[in-house]
Amino acid sequence: MLSLNLYGAPFYLVSAFLFLFAVFQTLVRNRSVVDVNRAIELFAVFFAIAVVSYDVSNRPFDMEGDTAVYINFFNDLNSGLENPFQTFEPGFIGIVRLFGYLSLDYQSFFYLITFVFLWSYYFLIKAVFGAQSRWSLFIFAAVLFYPFFLSLTANVIRQGFAMCFINLSIYCSVRGYWNRGAIYTLLAALFHKSSIVYFPVILFRRVVFKVGVSGLVVLWLSVSLASYLKLFVLLVAVLFDLSSSYGLAVNYSDLDGVDYITGFRWDFWVFSSVAIVLLVVLKWLGGELNKREAYIFYVCALLSCLHIAMFDVAYNDRFGVYSWIYYPLELAYVIRAISNNFANGQRRFYAQERSIPIKQGEKF
Numbered sequence: 001m002l003s004l005n006l007y008g009a010p011f012y013l014v015s016a017f018l019f020l021f022a023v024f025q026t027l028v029r030n031r032s033v034v035d036v037n038r039a040i041e042l043f044a045v046f047f048a049i050a051v052v053s054y055d056v057s058n059r060p061f062d063m064e065g066d067t068a069v070y071i072n073f074f075n076d077l078n079s080g081l082e083n084p085f086q087t088f089e090p091g092f093i094g095i096v097r098l099f100g101y102l103s104l105d106y107q108s109f110f111y112l113i114t115f116v117f118l119w120s121y122y123f124l125i126k127a128v129f130g131a132q133s134r135w136s137l138f139i140f141a142a143v144l145f146y147p148f149f150l151s152l153t154a155n156v157i158r159q160g161f162a163m164c165f166i167n168l169s170i171y172c173s174v175r176g177y178w179n180r181g182a183i184y185t186l187l188a189a190l191f192h193k194s195s196i197v198y199f200p201v202i203l204f205r206r207v208v209f210k211v212g213v214s215g216l217v218v219l220w221l222s223v224s225l226a227s228y229l230k231l232f233v234l235l236v237a238v239l240f241d242l243s244s245s246y247g248l249a250v251n252y253s254d255l256d257g258v259d260y261i262t263g264f265r266w267d268f269w270v271f272s273s274v275a276i277v278l279l280v281v282l283k284w285l286g287g288e289l290n291k292r293e294a295y296i297f298y299v300c301a302l303l304s305c306l307h308i309a310m311f312d313v314a315y316n317d318r319f320g321v322y323s324w325i326y327y328p329l330e331l332a333y334v335i336r337a338i339s340n341n342f343a344n345g346q347r348r349f350y351a352q353e354r355s356i357p358i359k360q361g362e363k364f
Contacts, residue, residue, distance in 0.1 A: 011055055014048045015141055022137035041137060049118045052144060057111035070157045074099075074106040091190025092158050113160050117152065118143075120167035125329060127174040128293050129336070139332045148324045151317075159318060162192035163325065169198060170299065174292050178202060194318060197306060201299050208298050213283040216301045220276045223305045228264050233312045262312050268320060269311075272304035275323050278330045285337045293333070300326050 021044055025037055061068055077093070078100030099109050122140055129135045143149055152160040165188035172181035182202045188195035201208060211219075226232060279297045286294075303323040310316040 011048075011051050011144075014044075014051050015144060018044055018048055018137055018141040022134065022141065025134045025137065038132070044137070045122055045140060048140075048144070049115055049122075052118065053111045053114040056114045057107040057109075059110070066157065071106050074109060089158065089189070089191050089193060091187070092161065092192070095161070095191075110157070113157060113164075116164045117160055117167070120164045120171070124167045124171045124174070127171045128296065128329060128333065135332055135336060139328055142328045142332075146325075146328055148321055148327075151321055152325065158192045159194070159321065162188040162195040163322075164188075165191070166195060166198055166322070169202065170296055173202060173205075173295050176292060178205065194322075197303060197319070197322065198299070201302055205295070208302065213279055216279065216298070216305075217276060220273070220301070220305050220308075223309050224269065224273075227269075227308050227311050230263070230312070232309050262314055262316070264311050268317065269308060271324055272307045272320055274327060275300040275304040275330070278327075278334055281334050282337060285334070285341055296326055297330060297333075299323075300330060 021040065025041070059067055061071060074096055077096055096109065099105075121143060122136070125136050125139050126133070129139070152163060165184045169181040169184035169188065172178070172184060182199065185195065185198045185202055188198070275297070279301045282294065282297055300323040303319070307316060307320040307323060310319050313319075
C-alpha cells in the first residue's frame with residue numbers, strides 16, 4: 001500500500017501563493033483595490049481547486065483507503081458487470097452511470113467530487129465570514145492541508161459528494177434560506193444515506209436554539225458517560241434491526257465482518273469534544289448566540305454528540321467527519337471573535353483614558 005500522498009509540487013506552489021496573497025490582503029487595506037483583490041482571490045481559489053482536484057483524481061489505484069474499491073465499482077457498473085455492492089444510494093448510482101454514458105473515466109469522476117466539494121466549502125466560508133473578509137483565504141488554504149479533507153478525498157467518495165450538498169445546505173441556513181437548506185440535505189441523502197442526520201437539525205432549528213449552549217453541554221456529558229458505560233450497544237442493535245425491517249441496508253452493522261475497532265475511543269471522543277469546547281468559548285465571548293452565523297456551531301455540537309453515541313458502530317468515523325470537517329472554519333471564527341474582543345477592549349481603554357480629567361498638579 002502506498003502512503004497517503006495526494007499532492008505534487010504544483011499544489012504546494014499554489015498553496016504558498018494563497019497564503020502570501022492572504023497576507024497581502026491583510027496588510028493592504030486600501031478600499032480602492034477591493035474589487036481587484038476579490039477578482040485575484042477568485043482566480044487564486046479557482047486555480048488552487050483545479051490543481052488539487054487534478055492531483056486527487058490521479059491518485060494511485062492501490063492508495064490506502066477505499067480508492068480501489070470505488071474504481072472497481074465505477075468500471076464494473078459501466079461495463080455491465082456484477083459488483084459485490086448490493087445497495088447504493090440512487091444519486092450516486094445515477095451520476096456514475098451518467099459518467100459512463102458520457103464516456104468519462106473514474107478520474108473525471110474523482111475530479112468532479114473534489115472540485116465541487118472545495119467550491120461549496122469556499123462559498124460557506126464567505127457566507128460565515130462575509131464577502132470582504134480577509135480570513136477567507138487563510139481558512140481555505142488551511143482546509144487543503146486538513147487531514148479530514150484528505151479523508152473525504154481519499155477514502156469516502158460517496159460521502160464526499162454528499163458533503164457538497166451539506167455545505168450548500170449550511171450556506172443557505174446562514175443566509176436564512178431554511179427551506180432551500182432542507183432540500184439540499186435531502187439531496188445529500190441520495191448520495192450517502194447517513195447525510196440525513198442533518199435534516200432534523202434544520203427541521204427543528206428553533207428547538208435547537210432554545211436548548212442553548214448549556215443544554216448542549218449537558219447532552220454532551222450525558223452522551224459521553226453513556227457511551228463510556230456502553231449503554232448504547234443495545235440501542236444501536238435495535239436501530240439497525242428497525243432499519244432492516246424497512247428495507248434499509250446498513251453497511252456498518254456487521255461488527256464481526258469488518259476490521260475496525262469499535263467501542264469507546266478516547267481519541268475520537270477528544271476530536272468530537274472540540275466542537276463543544278468551541279461552542280462554549282464562542283458563548284463566553286459573545287453572550288447569547290442568536291446569529292445565523294453561529295448555526296454551524298450548533299450543528300457540529302449535535303453531530304459530535306451523535307458520533308460519540310455511535311462508537312459501537314463499525315466505521316463510526318464516517319459520522320465524526322460530518323463535524324470534524326468544519327473545525328478550521330469554527331476555530332477561525334473563534335479566533336476572530338477573540339481578536340475583535342481584544343481590539344474593542346483596547347479602544348474602550350484608550351477612550352476612558354482620554355475622558356479622565358487630570359487634576360491640577362497631578363503628574364503621570
